[in-house]
Structure formats: C-alpha cells, structure tokens
Amino acid sequence: LKLGVLASGRGSNLQAVLDAIDAGRLDAQVVMVLSNRQDALALERAASRGIPSIYLPPSDYPQRPDYDRKLAELLKSAGADALLLAGYMRLITTELLEAFPGRIINIHPALLPAFPGLHAQRQAIDHGVRFSGCTVHFVDEGLDSGPIILQAVVPVLIDDNEDTLAARILKEEHRILPEALQRMAEGRLRIEGRRVIIE
Numbered sequence: 001l002k003l004g005v006l007a008s009g010r011g012s013n014l015q016a017v018l019d020a021i022d023a024g025r026l027d028a029q030v031v032m033v034l035s036n037r038q039d040a041l042a043l044e045r046a047a048s049r050g051i052p053s054i055y056l057p058p059s060d061y062p063q064r065p066d067y068d069r070k071l072a073e074l075l076k077s078a079g080a081d082a083l084l085l086a087g088y089m090r091l092i093t094t095e096l097l098e099a100f101p102g103r104i105i106n107i108h109p110a111l112l113p114a115f116p117g118l119h120a121q122r123q124a125i126d127h128g129v130r131f132s133g134c135t136v137h138f139v140d141e142g143l144d145s146g147p148i149i150l151q152a153v154v155p156v157l158i159d160d161n162e163d164t165l166a167a168r169i170l171k172e173e174h175r176i177l178p179e180a181l182q183r184m185a186e187g188r189l190r191i192e193g194r195r196v197i198i199e
C-alpha cells in the first residue's frame, strides 16, 4: 500500500501508522504527507524520516477544487495509491474523491453515525452518552459519512472532560487505524452499498 497522508495537526495517528510499519504490522509505505497548516507537527514527524512533506497554503487556491486538484497531482506524482486523512480538518471535494475512488480513509473520534464533525468528544460528553469511541471509515462526499471499516468502543466516565475522553479514544484510534489499513493493504476490504465487507 502506497499511502499519501493529509494532516492538519499533531499527527499522532500518522505516527501510529509509521510505528506499525516499523514493527512489521502494516505492509505499507507513506509516500507523502501534505498539510494545510504550516505548523502541523505531522509534517515534522514525516520529514524527520525523509518522507516528502509539503505545506500547501490554502490561501494560494481560493477555489477549493483547485486546491484539491493540486493535492491529487502531488500525491499521484509521489506514487500514492490510497489516501489517509489523519486529523485533516478540511472537507475534501470530488477532485480528490475521483482521484482515489474508494481509496480514501478517515479516522473519526466518535462512534459514527453519532457525533460527526468537529469536537466529537465534547459532543459525546454534552450528550451524556455512556460509551463513545472511534471509527475508521471510507470517505465519501458527506461529512464523516462513508462506509465504516472498524470501530472501537470506550466508556465515558462520570468525571470525564473533553481531554480525558479524547485521550482514552486516541489510544484506540492508534490501534484500529493501522489494523484497518493493513486489511486494505491485503485487499480484504470490499465496499457493498453502505457496508464494508471484510474478506
């Protein structure tokens, strides 16, 4: 699996992917990391390993499809055959969806379809749910709405705040994201309507 990665922030999920590759648990290669934020720690993590890492300023592309076309072009030239959104805080357009049909994966810190969008952990706490978790899913044109690959559940404790819950969920993210990618690398994921069949 030749993975391109889009990330906007700290990049701990990218790190989990790199660690899984190092440990031989994930048969993949990260061929490029792109960010819409210059200060994204994800860029540093990749650059320190010699992975091509590029900050692409959104302000240079007032039209979002133009931005995504540029991303697709860079990713293709790096040889990416799948795309991972690892804390990428922008919606993607059809330019990217069509460049990697059925090959874009996102990680979301809630049990979708509950709590899509921003601040999923805060949404879970405010709603008073007793369990939350994380979801690895294929990306479609909606917001956190594509076919679900893997999920993991964590309890929401009575004295949790957004940060303590986020930390508990993040541990599970780091576990199931490489797992899902490995299934993709093995060619075991098949999308059937809304569902993902794991063969």
Ligand code: GRF
Pocket (backbone or CB within 6 Å): 007, 008, 009, 010, 011, 012, 013, 014, 086, 087, 088, 107, 108, 109, 170, 173
């Ligand atoms: C994670 O919670 C992920 O689920 C969400 O954004 C956060 C990114 O964290 N999409 P990191 O940049 O991977 O550390």
